[in-house]
Amino acid sequence: MTVTRRSSRESLLAEDLRSAVRGRVRFDTSSKAMWSADASNYRHVPIGVVQPVDIDDVEAVVDVTRRHGVPLLPRGASTSIGGQAVNEAVIVDFSRHMTRVLEIDPDARTARVQPGVVLDDLREAARPYGLTFGPDPSTHNRCTLGGMIANNACGSHSVAWGKTVDNVRSLEVLLADGTRMGAGRTPDLPAAMARPGREGAIYRELAALRDRYEGLVRDELLGHGMTRRVSGYNLDELLDDHGFDLARALVGTEGTCATILEATVDLVESPPARALCVLGFPDAYIAADHVMPIREHHPLTIEGMDTGVIGALRASRPDERTHEQLPEGKGWLYVETGGADRAEATAKAEAIGREMARYGASVKVVSEPTAQRALWKIREDGSGIVTRSPDGGEAWPGWEDAAVPPAQMGAYLREFDALLGKHGRRGAYYGHFGDGCLHVRIDFDLLTRPGLANFRAFLTDAADLVAAHGGSVSGEHGDGQARAELLARTYSPQLLEAFGAFKDAWDPEGRMNPRRVVDPAPMDEDLKVFVGVPTIGPRTELAYTDDRGSFTRASRRCIGVAKCISDSGGYMCPSYRVTGEEAHSTRGRARMLFEMASGQLVPDGWRSTEVRDALDLCLSCKACQRDCPVGVDMATYKAEFLSQHYAGRAHKRPRSHWSMGHLPRWLRLATAVPGLPRVANALARRPALANVAKRLGGIAPQRDIPTLAPKPLRRLVDARRAHADSTKPRVLLWPDTFTAAFDPELALDAIAVLEHLGYRVELPDGQVCCGLTWHTTGQLDTARAVARRSLDVVKPWLDDGVPVVGLEPSCTAALRQDVVELLGPDDEDAVRLEKSTRTLAEVLAQHTDELRAQVTTTTKAVAQIHCHQYAAMGFDADRSVLDALGVDVRVLDEGCCGLAGNFGFEDGHYEVSTACAERGLMPAVRAADPDTAVLADGFSCRTQIRQLENAGHEPVHLAHVAARALGLRSGTRAPAASASG
Structure with a gap:
């Protein structure tokens, strides 16, 4: 009955908010899951989330929540480590719409901003004037100014430019009762105290507070040589010698006193x-x-x-x-x-x-x-x-x-x-x-009760140690639930009483982010790891070698650092950068998986449609594996989920899983008979037949079906000649599906270059495949069987210690990572394959002096790094090889091409796929000079460029570039690689 009444109240609240607010009102399970955590140890399921589009919306939210008597929590990017950005409240999320720099005044050296503006956006706006905002936490490319003000953030340059409190000029705030007022220095306090209504009352109450506690404030908050005291409230800003500054007094209040609508902040000169x-x-x-x-x-x-x-x-x-x-x-x-x-x-x-x-x-x-x-x-x-x-x-x-x-x-x-x-x-x-x-x-140890007892004992002893040094339990991230309880160990009861009086002046009903700073919740309650004990079974399909074999341990990797919600730099997270939706960030998906594992908000485990939908726009690009500071690997988690989700329900799988998941088999059939590729290409060019095929295969109708090579790799390579010179070092070329069927000439170029450098290039004497397409679509039993058969084929080379050279980055990354995850770390052949696999660049990088001596021309190129290469192998070897080949390369830092294997071909993904490409890749390609090469080793990247490019650039592989630079390309000659070694 209680749950029913609560649900009914929430429904009425949501209905009232939707009728009053133009921004999005989110009371669904997925949103509650994604907004239930910040970067702290704590978990609190919100009542709901509102994303206001302007100040009118914020006032409407405050009015509705006041009438319903529910708590309110204004929030930015949710990178808070103290637990102040989660609560059982209506969250007002400013990070979606209210994100503008309203004004830069270079003469006054100030900026006027909305609370959701990202710090780096403010710094970029100030840069033309030689100015910057001084405080710069490590989350500078995603944290918001509103959040920085709420937490009194600092960053690495506080030695020079102080904390956020030292750089705030004035604030426009909204109180929980609907009062809107400005806050800043108070040149005429008696006049301010005489103002009508709540505004005047606040000045009177705060003036009385100052008079009562001034000596205590000076003794406990000032002095001691402290430069980073962030705990509690800034009551020292109410002193006369500080100008009775209400704006700075509100800095660091963690949303417990008022909602910030606008802020005017100071800018400082940035050294050139x-x-x-x-x-x-x-x-x-x-x-x-x-x-x-x-x-x-x-x-x-x-x-x-x-x-x-x-x-x-x-x-x-x-x-x-x-x-x-x-x-x-x-x-x-x-x-x-x-x-x-x-x-x-x-x-x-x-x-x-x-x-x-x-x-x-x-x-x-x-x-x-x-x-x-x-x-x-x-x-x-x-x-x-x-x-x-x-x-x-x-x-x-x-x-x-x-x-x-x-x-x-x-x-x-x-x-x-x-x-x-x-x-x-x-x-x-x-x-x-x-x-x-x-x-x-x-x-x-946050998983057991003895561990929690140790947690509490350590924190209390640590607080006592800091107090003995005259320090602060928080020097940057605020108190929140993590440290507010410890204020009693560093401040006197009288000063804590003053903190309570300060909050009461602003929020007498106690609805603003309750139980933070004042009357705090216990620091060892609501710990997300403890309350989120897994309920799903331990059996998984993948090995999780970096997480001690545990999917649930992997699901705890995300701690809310939120690097995935940045708008530029690195590759993570492409779908979030297009949609701006939390559900499409690595963080959002990780929280859904965490809730699924714990079975509370998402009770149906692996069968969850909410989790499936959250993962739908994950490109499986693996960029998070590299860019996420904690190494979240959403591509792997998605593969596991899809496998479990469709277990025993193969008929429920999307059609694209059968078409593109089994692509290697279809391509093997399409290229099995001479002349058949030409027939397949001709049929694919007939719109009616192509449309039927795409509809049956779950392929986006906007996509062109890639053209098969007239002859697959096996028929182009002369496999009849065995090399007599056994003294040459051997390498095994991995004939991946995409290269073999679509771009076999790049393999010919690779063979020519390797042979030119003195290698004996061999091909496997049977069909091999890394299993990537089945892995990506969560058909892990098939992927495992394919990988096992391929290992059996190449075992003789592994036994002989022959390096395996991959040309397609996604397949090479699979050999370096996914095969061991599929077969387990105890499979000796899988581990040997992982250690034996090289990229072409890694082999060529051993010959840079030789290459440099043979190249006499220079060229220019722009390079798109394939996401899997970025995540698993990096680009350092490629840089050194390109330099040796005389290539002046500009490496694009624009993220994923958007095709990402099967993702961009699947029906329903075309818009997101192309939007990813148009964020940076395609504009850079179109802007490139005609004589500038477009380097893209990944088949997906080349396909995306080919299908979206309209300026005549044909993307090339490193093998093409190397062969051309060395004068080895004839366009018709097939190298004499050995098929059997």
Whole structure:
């Protein structure tokens, strides 16, 4: 009965909101699941979600929720680590529509913004004036200004430009009772107190609060050398010498007092040039000991990290080598300097380096922007990387960003590590050492009651340690549910009473984000891992080698870092970038899978249609595997889900699973008889027949059926000649389905180049396939059988230790990753195939000097990296080979081409597929000069370009480029590769 009444009340509330608001009102199960978590440990299912389009909408939401008496939570990008962005409330999500920079005033050095504007968008708008917004958390390409103001965010440059509170000029806010008012410095307090209505009452109550608690505020909130005190409320901003500044007093209130409608913020001059001095020390303690003398140089930032970050990086990304550029040490400081030009910035960095070298530090100064970005990426991805330890263990926030006076940072670190040991915990840390702020992820056991008891005991002891150093339990991310309970261990009861009076002045009914900061919820309740214990069975189809064999463990990888909701840079997440819908982000899908595993919001497990629909627009591009700091691999999870979802219900599968999932079989039939490819091509060009075929196969009607090569690879290669010279090094060319049937000439070019370099190129003596098309469509039993048969075919080469060379990136990535996931890490042949597989570029990269000596011409190219190559192999080898071949290449950073194997061909996906391509790839291709090559190794990428291009560019493979540069292409000659070795 209670559930029925609650459901009825929610229905009435939703109906009233939909009638009053033009933006989207979401009370469906999927939305509740996706908005139930932030980047913290906590889970709270919201009443519903509203995405207002303007201020009128926000006022309507506040009015309706006031009449219904329900809590309200304004929210930005939901990257909060303290749990303040989740609650049993109506969430007002500003990240969808209210996202504009309204005005830049370069003379006043201010910007007026809506609360949902992304920080990087504000910085880009200010860039033409040489200005920027100073605070810059590592989530800068997705966090919103409203969220930054709510949490008093800081970032790495707070040494130079302070916290968000130091950079807010004024706010326009809306109270829970509907009162709308401006907030800022108060030049005439008596006049403000005399204003009518709630506005005047607020000034009177806050003035009385200030008068009552002023001495306490000065004693507990000011002084001690603290630069990163973010806990509690900014009552010091009510002091006369701070201008009785209500805007700054509201910064850091975490949505507990008012809803931000607009903000005017200060901008600072951005140095035209920057340099980075990286200092290596024997350990992080000694690194922290040297913060104070570095601060005297007035750098822009002083960041620190220890070896735990590097260990986690190496474990999650074995091919990542950027950390090798760090100077010798086990603890590092990143010190950034700025100047009018590179020389000035570099000189400042070198001066710091010289001084620190006298203290025994190893020094590296970097002034080239690309090299700086590579080094910074290690630090910026730290929050995600350290959530998994090198041995696969899980680590969690909870004690995330406490801060102490910078002068005490070294002593605090030593005592903190001792505290970890006392409680049997381990943690890898990094942070804003220049401001005494430490970020750490700890291997808490959040799955058992004894583990939760240890969690609470550690946090209370850690709070006492910080209090002993005169610090703050939060130095950046606010209190939320994670730390608000700990305020009682760092502040007096009287100051906590003052915090309560401050909230009451703004929100007397207590409806704004309740039980955060004031009257807090317990920090060891509502932990999403504990309340989300899996209910689905442990049996899975894939091995989950990086998650100790557990799908549910994999489903916990997403911690809400939200890199997947960025609008540019990297490849993740293509469908989100097109639709802007949370459901189509990696984070949104991961939360649906988590809820499915726990069986609460999504009770029907693998049969869930909500999860199926959330995964429908996942391109299986694997970009999240590389770009997500915690290594979420949604392509693998989707394959598992589809397999389980359709288990025993093959008749329910989409038609495209039968047409494109079984594509290798259909192509084998279509190319089995000489002349048959020409017949198939002719039939495909007849619109009536093609339309019938596409309709039967579940293929988008807008798509052209790719043209089969007149002769497949097997008939083009002269398999009759066996190589007599057994002294040449052998390589086995993997004749993947796409290359063999559609583009066999690129295989001929690859063979020619490899033979030219002295290799004996062999082909398998039987049919092989990686099983990718079956894997992608979740037909894992078939994929497993196909992979097993292929391993049997190539086993003789594996036994002989012969490298396997792949030409199609998606198939090569499958050999490097998916085959082991299908067959398990105990399958020796699968593991040997993984270790033996090379890309063509990786082989050619061993001959760059030889290639460079033979190439006399230079060319230009734009390159589209295939998503699977980006995720599994990277592009470093390709860069070095292209450089040796005299190719001046511009590598596109525009994300997935959008075709993504079967995805872009499936009916219902065409619009999203082409929109992905039109975001950057296709404009870059069309803008390329006629003599600029378009390099796309992936068959999907080449097909997308061919079907959307209208400027005459025919995309080419690296094999074509290499053969042409070496003068090996004749267009008719078939290399004499051995089919049997």
